[in-house]
Amino acid sequence: MTGSVMLDRATTQTDDFVLTVHRGIPADWPGINAMGEARGHVFQTREFMGVWAETLGAGLDARFIDVRDHRGQMVMRLPLAIEMQDGISVLGFADQSCADYNAPLLYPTGIEWTPARAAQLWTAIESALPAIDKIVLDKMPAMVGDLVNPLHHLSSEDNPEACNGSNLNLPWPEIEATQAQLKTLKRKARGLEKLGAVRFIIATDPVERQRVLDRLLEQKQRRFEETLVPGFAESPASRLFFENATTLFAATGNLHLAALEVGGEIVATSWTLQMGTIVYELMIGFEAGEWFKHSPGRVLNLRYLEWAKAQGFTYVDHGIGDEEWKRENTDTRVPLGRLIAARTAKGRRQLARAALAARIRSLPLYEKLRPYKWIVKRAIAKRLGRAA
Incomplete structure (x- = not known):
């Protein structure tokens, strides 16, 4: 949804800032x-947020916030969403697991951001929104481009996972050298040519x-099932997101x-998106079975890095996650910050339950039994599907 459908409080002010809260994505x-x-x-970006709003964000209470200084100069634009989780209202970024970085769009203003100033701004933002039980601000980078991210100052802890990427400004031999067991990888690539x-x-044409x-x-769905985690079957909106985003970003020339x-x-x-000279990799897939021993995913990654460098891109962001293949095949790690805090008694009770659940999940017995949850759920779903 685009356009300022409704404003909550168009003139919320602090000593330093003026906030405007939109219920839809502003046209500009x-x-x-x-x-x-x-x-x-x-x-x-507007396009990414648009696809999010019609898929993963459908039905959520999204708020798009403009922050200006008292001269009217734009300071930041911030997409947030309120959703119900376990019976409580939670304020966070417009994300729902489709974003690797959560941050505002920032403008060069010369403001020197301190933790105190960032906290003052966030207090004003919360005050301009409906009351909530809990806030979750996660996956926050310290910098956005060449500008300090003020919301990172709010972090109370490191995000559990960081982002990883490949610097394409390096000479190609140095980029190759970042790939684990490069000689073996090249041998596997040659082996594929024998098959x-x-x-x-x-891919450029629609077919x-x-x-x-x-x-x-x-x-990707097969990989979800192999690793015994929820996939597209459990979250159809995630699949729809990529289907719709493929159509949109192919049309804009960014896919x-x-x-x-x-x-x-x-x-x-x-599946990657280009923005300027940076490429963001959002999803990967590879064949298993007999193909697995040939490491086709890593062979594709090497070929893609070579192609992207030749096209003039400067960085490939492999996204959030500290998987072994990312740690061993990238040269850049981007730490992220996180803040989780309760705002009401209901929120505090939910945090206490979440802390208890986290302790249970850390037990060896839970780790042993956890995968069976998804095995049973998928077996039931398949049986019901056959019965229908």
Whole structure:
């Protein structure tokens, strides 16, 4: 939804700032190819927020906040959402697990951000919104482009996971050297050529794009099931997000839907977005079975890095997560901050329950039994599907 459908409190003011709260995405919200003076990540652009609003954010109470100084100069634009979780209202970023970085769009103003000033601004933001039980501000980077992220000052702890990426400004031999067991990886790449014609694909026409997307979603769902975590079956909105985003960002020219094909079969895939000279990788997939020993996902990653550097991109952001393959095949780690705090007695009780649940999840017995939850759920779903 775009346009200022409704304003909550258009003239909320502090000694330093004027806040405007929109119930829809303002028409002049910075776009992926039209950022103007704003610094930001792809996850907070108008287009990304639009797809979020119609899929993962559908039904949530979204608020898009403009913060200006008293001269009228824009300071930041901040997408937030209020949702109900376990019977309490929770205020956080407009995210629902589709964003790797949560941060405002920032403008160069010369403001020297301190923890006290950031806290003052956040207090004003909360005051301009409906009362909530709990806040969750997670995945917050310290910097947004060349500007300090004031909301990072609110962090009370490190986010459990960081982001990782590859610096493409390095000479190609140095980029290659960041890849674990490079000689073995190249040998596996040559081995794939013995199995059939190898083709590196950046899908551009609609038919090939749909073919690659279908395989990617299949590979990702299989991986969800192998690792015994919730997937697209449990969150259809997540699948719809990528389907809608594929159509939109293909039209804007920002989508890189990459694949490695061997003998006509797609064996690895990746879904990335370009914004300026930075590329964000949001989803990857690869074939299992006999293909797994050939490391098709890592072969595709190496080919993609080489292609992206040749295209003039400066950084590939592999996203949030400290998986082994990211730690061993990237050269940049971006720590993130987090704040989780209660605002009411209900919120404090929920935090206490969450802390107890976290302690239970850390027990060896829980770790042993946890996967069976999803095995049983998926078995029941499949049986019900056959019965229907």
